[in-house]
Amino acid sequence: MDTPLPPAPRHRFKWKWFVAIAVGVMAVAFALRLEAAAPKVPASSIVLSTVERGMLVRQVRGPGKLIPEQIRWVPSIVPGRVERRLVVPGARVKSNTTLIELSNPELELELLEAQSDLASARASLVDLRTRLAARNLAQEAVVASSQALLHNAARSAESANRLEPEGLISRLEAATARALAADLDAQLEIERRRLLIFSGATPDELSVQQIQVRRLERVVEAHKARIASLRITAGMDGVLQDLSVEEGQWVQPGATVARIIEPEHLKALVRIPQIQANEVAVGQPAIIDTRNATIHGQVARIDPAVQDGVVNVEIALKGKMPQGIRPDLSVDAIVEVERLADVLQVDLPSAGRSHGKAALFRLEDEGMALRTQVVFGRASIRKIEVVDGLEEGDIVILSDMAQWASYDRLRLR
Numbered sequence: 001m002d003t004p005l006p007p008a009p010r011h012r013f014k015w016k017w018f019v020a021i022a023v024g025v026m027a028v029a030f031a032l033r034l035e036a037a038a039p040k041v042p043a044s045s046i047v048l049s050t051v052e053r054g055m056l057v058r059q060v061r062g063p064g065k066l067i068p069e070q071i072r073w074v075p076s077i078v079p080g081r082v083e084r085r086l087v088v089p090g091a092r093v094k095s096n097t098t099l100i101e102l103s104n105p106e107l108e109l110e111l112l113e114a115q116s117d118l119a120s121a122r123a124s125l126v127d128l129r130t131r132l133a134a135r136n137l138a139q140e141a142v143v144a145s146s147q148a149l150l151h152n153a154a155r156s157a158e159s160a161n162r163l164e165p166e167g168l169i170s171r172l173e174a175a176t177a178r179a180l181a182a183d184l185d186a187q188l189e190i191e192r193r194r195l196l197i198f199s200g201a202t203p204d205e206l207s208v209q210q211i212q213v214r215r216l217e218r219v220v221e222a223h224k225a226r227i228a229s230l231r232i233t234a235g236m237d238g239v240l241q242d243l244s245v246e247e248g249q250w251v252q253p254g255a256t257v258a259r260i261i262e263p264e265h266l267k268a269l270v271r272i273p274q275i276q277a278n279e280v281a282v283g284q285p286a287i288i289d290t291r292n293a294t295i296h297g298q299v300a301r302i303d304p305a306v307q308d309g310v311v312n313v314e315i316a317l318k319g320k321m322p323q324g325i326r327p328d329l330s331v332d333a334i335v336e337v338e339r340l341a342d343v344l345q346v347d348l349p350s351a352g353r354s355h356g357k358a359a360l361f362r363l364e365d366e367g368m369a370l371r372t373q374v375v376f377g378r379a380s381i382r383k384i385e386v387v388d389g390l391e392e393g394d395i396v397i398l399s400d401m402a403q404w405a406s407y408d409r410l411r412l413r
Helices: 009-037 103-167 173-230
Strands: 049-051 052-068 071-075 080-085 098-105 229-231 238-243 257-262 266-273 285-289 292-301 308-319 330-347 357-364 367-381 383-388 395-397 408-412
Touching: 049 103, 049 173, 049 330, 052 308, 052 367, 052 383, 098 238, 266 292, 266 330, 292 367, 308 357, 330 367, 357 383
Parallel strands: none
Antiparallel strands: 049 395, 052 266, 052 330, 071 257, 080 098, 098 229, 238 257, 266 308, 285 292, 285 330, 292 308, 330 383, 357 367, 357 395, 367 383, 367 408
């Protein structure tokens, strides 16, 4: 019985070639199908950027305005009716320049009453000084009279003491003379002490009335000052920016009637978003854009409070001010918060966020763009740090590609 022979080896070799060719054809067909499935995007409608390595200057931006470093709000000290406006807004004024003249007849009446009270107090002081001087003189006369009586009584007692031993006067008369002298001596001491009391009390009694006179003098001066306040002055050298009252208007005390500024000394007050304001610090450099020129500055103060999601930052201006700079001018401020050396970076894409992730289309050969997951680091106004997903020299699409979110490849045309 014959045994069948195995197939020749060359037939097996041909089969492998057929399989390889078939797989290659399928791969090419699949690639062509993928390429055909990639949508075409006009190159003119997108923005491209190249990944670079170098210094990254991190900045934050905020809008704001220029404000004077020194502002004086001029209030009305007394109530009154506006009689005249002597200066118009925009005029340069001195500290003693009269801005407004007020009138108030009641203040004149109050001054007359205070002056009358002062005159009465001064008259009372003169009368008191006269009465006290007369009282002291009367007491001095009493002391002198008592002293004279004591001298006479002392001589009588001395004579009685000489005559009594000789029997020329009785013992009773001698004792009476000595007793009278002792009584007058005691009375003289009392009158002297009374004179001392009157003399010592005189300055105190005069001081009370003098205090009253001085008080009324201050009241009169205060009324005169109130009348002088009817002429409202600037209080500082500068420019009158606002005059908020009209002639005939009644002004209450404490009401603000004008505002004086120094236009030569300005600063920028800018609003930085709350999230970015955490990185702003005093002393950081800044650039103020006035639309017509730029001014260098430095962060001077940061408001500790947050208002409507923003933080107010004051920037001190440096150098000579450009022409046309004036208070309340709208500006944009760019604050430099950090400098990072040797950082992989790219222009900020529309989907780029600080310390976030985003899918960007990276350009490949033959006009194809491949979706790539990118991890970002710290961001600036125009640049953002690339942590992972891209390499130096890669070209990526920065434009918003949300309409192509379902595609992994795009063809540029």
